[in-house]
Amino acid sequence: PCKAPPSEYTMKMLCDDISTIYYDGVEQKNVKGTNFWNSLATTTIPGSTKELMIKCKNSGGGPNGIKAIILDQNGKVVSQTGRSWQCSTSASRGFKPATVENMHGDWKNRAG
DSSP states (O other): OOOOOSSSSEEEEESSSEEEEEEEEEEEEETTSSSSOOOOOOEEEEETTEEEEEEOOOSSSSEEEEEEEEEEEEEEEEESSSSSEESSSSSOOOEOOOOOOOOOOGTTOOOO
């Protein structure tokens, strides 16, 4: 027997400073934790979602970055930020594999 795909996923994310989350190009409004660099944002992703995009803006200068983890309904990690993710300075082009550098000290044990 085939298993049905999960009906939803959970994403936990940190962004230094401000983030916006999109599912299939649709902005997810009022996601708690997306407006402060050290706040954990948690959101539910519908299982039918084909593309997840996160806009992360460093508005204060200094250190910056993004860290995220996506979990299935059983709490199993299905994806996390790393080289398998793509980044760009433009929302429409120039995507390249993400680079992983020194982790933000305050984020070491958060969001995966």
